[in-house]
Amino acid sequence: MPTGGRQDVRFFEGARNVLITDSRFDIEATQPVRFKGWKEVIAPGAFHNSGERFDPPKCHPRTRKAILEKILSWVRGEIDPEAFIFWLNGSVGVGKSAIGQTIAEICEENGLLLASFFFGRSDPTRNNAEFLITTLAYQIGLSVSQARHRIEQVFAHDPVVHTRSLETQMKKLVIEPLRQAVADQINTPPLIIVDGLDECIDRSMQCKILDIIYQAGHCFRASGIHLVFLVGSRPEQEISLKLESFPMRGVTTHHILGDSNDADDDICHFLEDEFEEIKKTHPLKDSIPLSWPSLYDINSLVWRASGQFLYAHIVIDYTCNIRHHPIDRLQEIISLPAGKTNNLFADLDTLYTHIFSSLKNVDSALKIIGFKLADPFDKDIDSGLSRILHDVLTLSFDDVKLILGDLSSVIKVIHKPESSPHIWKMNLQHASLGEFLTDQHRSKQHFVDVQPIIAEWVSWILQNNLVHGDRMFWGLLGALEKLESCKSKVLHDALQDVHLGLLLSKPFVQSPTLCPALYKVILQIQTMCQ
Known part of the structure; x- marks a missing residue:
């Protein structure tokens, strides 16, 4: 029977004197359902191979062999068969996402990857669960064509299924389509990756996601389906308590990164390979002796890294800067006082402090970075960052490049003049x-207070009348909500003359949800600033 509506199939209409013998007709009356609104309900930046995550961190050759093989063996069902959740956890900078990315690429090549979602705290489409299930469902449809038809039928029947509860979405868009595919004897890849769970900004939602993963895994096991979830995160308290509680602990295996000798060996291999590359490619390579760096230097860096690949990466990026001699740059780092062993971030903080203390124009650099940290439209290359820096700080792209030139180890400035000569984007390479910078206890004289800078964003948006669409509106609203407890003078100046009636008359805010939300937030802040 057809799905998606009744169809009349008529054969030989109007024919006369027809004789048919020993014939067979195979009729496909069902028309495929095609949901055309995918781009509105998914987060493409969460894919492991997304262009938005271009050049994501990956495991360096000769490193992470033991943990990669352990995870792959688990995916294939060769170890811990009772566990359908693998929790890959560790502190900042130990390489969780690099391992998740490498596993995704290996499994995709070998037909083992079903779907992935890489959370990202600075991306509004990836720092919450709004698009989590639909993004997984979209990838499942690409991996299993039979499941795609079932998923698109769900959207045809309920076009707003993506607004339902996460439990309903998981059931309708993931569990039932895969169950049906397996019932039709279709082989499905076994692995779903959820990386950076701690970067989902709503902590209660982190636990809810784990509950949904557990429920889905339990359903698949009950149906005899081998499907497993690799979850990567920092060991935040909520996540730890959830995964270590009953009944999740019975179906979860875990690995803590950075607390074994393997991490030190891997970091040593990484440093050796990267220093060899510097000796081959740096403009001053002819003046670098073959014996550089010394074994003492390597061992010192490994010890200071304390299992953090992040530290090793920053050391290499800092050392290979073409504007400086690698030997001098490395000696600066080696000469820094070693941090206290009971403080995980001590050496990383010392390295960051040294990098910023070496800048000629550190105040301007911190101001630029502050605008980046406060950017309410962080995801978009045309976010307004380049324009606000021009308008408020009178800085051009060339000015920014010069000021941030010696921060290339931790900040990348992306400029595509062929697409838009005046628009560029700045990326902080590491969330840490x-x-x-926003923790005054750690950064001290380099502390960045983002609250007044967010207020400057609000002021600039309103003064330049840039609120011209849903994207800008939600960015403005998000910035205002962050400032509800801020009595900044710049915020008062930004909002005291706002004509609410004029702002609320704009077509894009004339909806039952947008208009009251904007009015409420601005009115609250105006009252607070009086």
Whole structure:
């Protein structure tokens, strides 16, 4: 029977004197359902091979062999067969996402990857669960064509299924389509990756996601389906308690990164290979002796890294800067006082402090980074960052490049003049940099207070009348909500003359949800600032 509507199939209409013998007709009356609104309900940046995550961190050759093989053996069902959750955890900078990315690429090549979702705290489509299930469902449809038809039938029947509860979405868009595919004797890849769970900004939602993963895994096991979830995160308290509680602990295996000799050996291999590359490619390579760096230097860096690949990566990026001699740059790091062994971030903080203390124009650099950290439209290359820096700080792209030139080890500035000569984007290479700069206890004289800078964003948006669409509206609203407890003078100046009636008359806010939300937030802040 057809799905998606009744169809009349008529044969030989109007024919006369027809004789048919020993014939067979195979009729496909069902028309395929095609849901055309995928791009509105998924987060493409969460794919392991997304262009938005171009050049994501991956495991360096000769490193991580033991943990990669352990995870792959688990995916194939060769070890811990009772566990359908593998929790890959560790502190900042130990390489969780690099391992998740490498596993995704290996499994995709070998037909083992079903779907993946890489959370990202600075991306509004990846720092919450709004698009989690639909993004997984989209990839499942690409991996298993029979499941795709079932998924798109769900959207045809319920076009707003993506707004249902996460439990309903998981059941309708993941569990039932895969169950049906397996019932039709279709082989399905076994692995779903959820990386960076701690970067989902709602901590209660982190636990809810784990509950949904458990429920899905339990359903698949009950149906005899081998499907497993690799979850990567920092060992945040909520996540740890959830995975270590009954009944999840019975179906979860875990691995803590950075607490074994393997990590030191891997970091040593990484440093050796990267220093060899510097000796081959740096413009000053002819003045670098073959014996550089010394074994003492390597061992010192490995010890200071304390299992953190992040530290080793920053050391290499800092050392290979073409504007400086590698020997001098490495000696600067080796000469830094070693941190206290009971402070995980001590050596990383010392390295960050040294990098910023070496800048000629550190105040301007911190101001630029502050605008980046406060950017309410962080995901988009045309976010307004380049324009606000021009308008508020009178800085051009060339100015920014010069000021941030010696921060290339931790910050990348992306400019595509062929597409838009005046628009560029700035990326902080490591989330730990923002955490360091916004923690006054750690960064001290390099502390960045983002609250007044968010207020400057609000002021600039309103003064330049840039609120011209849903994207800008939600960015403005998000910035205002962050400032509800801020009595900043710049915020008062930004909002005291706002004509609410004029702002609320704009077509894009004329909806039952947008208009009251904007009015409420601005009114609250205006009252607070009086």
